[in-house]
Amino acid sequence: MSILQYKWLLIFLACRHVQADLRVSTQDLTVPVNGQNTYQLYLTDELSEDVTILIEAQHIDLVRTEPSSFLITRENQTGNWTITVLGLSAGYVTLSSNVTPSTNIIFSDAYVRVIVEKSDVLYHVSAVVGWVYFLAWSISFYPQIYSNYKRKSxxxxxxxxxxxxxxxxxxxxxxxxxxxxxxxxxxxxxxxxxxxxxxxxxxxxxxxxxxxxxxxxxxxxxxxxxxxxxxxxxxxxxxxxxxxxxxxxxxxxxxxxxxxxxxxxxxxxxxxxxxxxxxxVPQAFYNYKRKSTVGWSIGNIFLDFTGGTLSMLQMILNAYNYDDWESIFGDPTKFGLGFFSVAFDIFFIIQHYVLYRRGFATRRSAVYFSMSCFQGSSRVHETAWRLS
Incomplete structure (x- = not known):
C-alpha cells in the first residue's frame, strides 16, 4: 500500500512540474522600413508561477518591438500575446524570447527571423527575376540537344x-x-x-x-x-x-x-x-583549335548568359533591398561564379560572331556550292546538315 502511495506522490509532483512550451505563430516575418508587422506568442500549458517575457533583438538598430517585455501571471496565462515589430532600418535580425524565471518553461523555439526591407516592389521584382533566370537556365540545355539531333552529329x-x-x-x-x-x-x-x-x-x-x-x-x-x-x-x-x-x-x-x-x-x-x-575551358580551347564554333550551340550560350546575368541582378536587388552587401562582397563565391560563367558566355559569343565568323561563313558557302553542283546527292545533303 505504501508503494502505491509513493507512485501517486511521484505522479502528483511530476504534474506540478510539467514544463510549458513558449511558441510563436511564425518564425519568419517581413517588415517594411518605417512600417510594422505582428506575430503571436502563446503557451502550450499552464504555469505554476509568474514569469516575465523579454523580447530581445539581435540588432537593436534594425527593429523595435512593442511590448519589449511583459508579465504572465498564473491568473492570466490564456490566449495569445501579440508582439508588434517596427522596422527601423533594412537588414536581417532575429528576435529571441527570454523567460525569467525559466524553471518550468521551454522557450528555445520562441524566436522569429525578421527581414526588414526597403521596398515591397523590389521584393516582387526580385522574385520575378528569380523565376525568369530559373526558366532560362532550365531550358538552356535544349538548343544543344536540338542542334545535335538536326545535324545527326x-x-x-x-x-x-x-x-x-x-x-x-x-x-x-x-x-x-x-x-x-x-x-x-x-x-x-x-x-x-x-x-x-x-x-x-x-x-x-x-x-x-x-x-x-x-x-x-x-x-x-x-x-x-x-x-x-x-x-x-x-x-x-x-x-x-x-x-x-x-x-x-x-x-x-x-x-x-x-x-x-x-x-x-x-x-x-x-x-x-x-x-x-x-x-x-575545354570547350573554349576546342573552339580555338578548330577556329570554329560549328556544333557548339549559340542558343545555349544566350540562355546561360541570360540566366547568369539575371542571377547576379537578383543578388544586387536583394543586397540593396535588405542592405546586405556583405552577401556579395563579404562572401563573393556565388556572385563570383555567376560572373565567371557570364564572362565565358561573352567569350563564346565573341568566338562565334567575331573571331571565327569568317570560318563559319566559309564552311556554309562551301556546302551551298557543293549542293548546287551535285543537287540530289544524299551524301551532300547529309554534309550540309552536319555543317549548318
Missing amino acids: VVGLNFDFLSLNIVGFIMYALFNCGLYWIPTVEQEYFSRYPKGLNPVQVNDIFFALHAVFATAITILQCFIYERGNQRVSTTARIIHGAFAIFILISIILSLLDTITWLDFLYYCSYVKLAITLIKY
Whole structure:
C-alpha cells in the first residue's frame, strides 16, 4: 500500500512540474522600413508561477518591438500575446524570447527571423527575376540537344565539357536531395544552425535533377550520332579521378562517423563549385583549335548568359533591398561564379560572331556550292546538315 502511495506522490509532483512550451505563430516575418508587422506568442500549458517575457533583438538598430517585455501571471496565462515589430532600418535580425524565471518553461523555439526591407516592389521584382533566370537556365540545355539531333552529329561539342558537366550536376543533385529529403541530414543542419533556414527549395531540386537528365540525353547523343575522333581527354580523366578519390574518402569518413553526412554533402557542393570554374575551358580551347564554333550551340550560350546575368541582378536587388552587401562582397563565391560563367558566355559569343565568323561563313558557302553542283546527292545533303 505504501508503494502505491509513493507512485501517486511521484505522479502528483511530476504534474506540478510539467514544463510549458513558449511558441510563436511564425518564425519568419517581413517588415517594411518605417512600417510594422505582428506575430503571436502563446503557451502550450499552464504555469505554476509568474514569469516575465523579454523580447530581445539581435540588432537593436534594425527593429523595435512593442511590448519589449511583459508579465504572465498564473491568473492570466490564456490566449495569445501579440508582439508588434517596427522596422527601423533594412537588414536581417532575429528576435529571441527570454523567460525569467525559466524553471518550468521551454522557450528555445520562441524566436522569429525578421527581414526588414526597403521596398515591397523590389521584393516582387526580385522574385520575378528569380523565376525568369530559373526558366532560362532550365531550358538552356535544349538548343544543344536540338542542334545535335538536326545535324545527326556531335562534332564541335567538347566531350571534356560534357563529362565535367554531368559530374557537377550529379554532385549538385546529391547536395539538394540529401539536404531536402533526408530527415537526419536536415536535423544535422538545424543542429549546426539552430535559427537558420534550409537553403534548398523545391525548385533547386527540380533544376538539379532536370540538369542531370538533360546532360545525360546529350551524352547519349554522343554514342548515337557522328562524333569524329573526339573522346574524353587524359587531363579530364585525371581530374575525374581526383574528384572520385575525394568523394570516396569523404564517404568512408562519413561511414566511420569521422565527419557527418552533412559535411559529405558540403564536399559534394565544393566539387560542383570547382567544376563550374573549369568546365568551360575545354570547350573554349576546342573552339580555338578548330577556329570554329560549328556544333557548339549559340542558343545555349544566350540562355546561360541570360540566366547568369539575371542571377547576379537578383543578388544586387536583394543586397540593396535588405542592405546586405556583405552577401556579395563579404562572401563573393556565388556572385563570383555567376560572373565567371557570364564572362565565358561573352567569350563564346565573341568566338562565334567575331573571331571565327569568317570560318563559319566559309564552311556554309562551301556546302551551298557543293549542293548546287551535285543537287540530289544524299551524301551532300547529309554534309550540309552536319555543317549548318
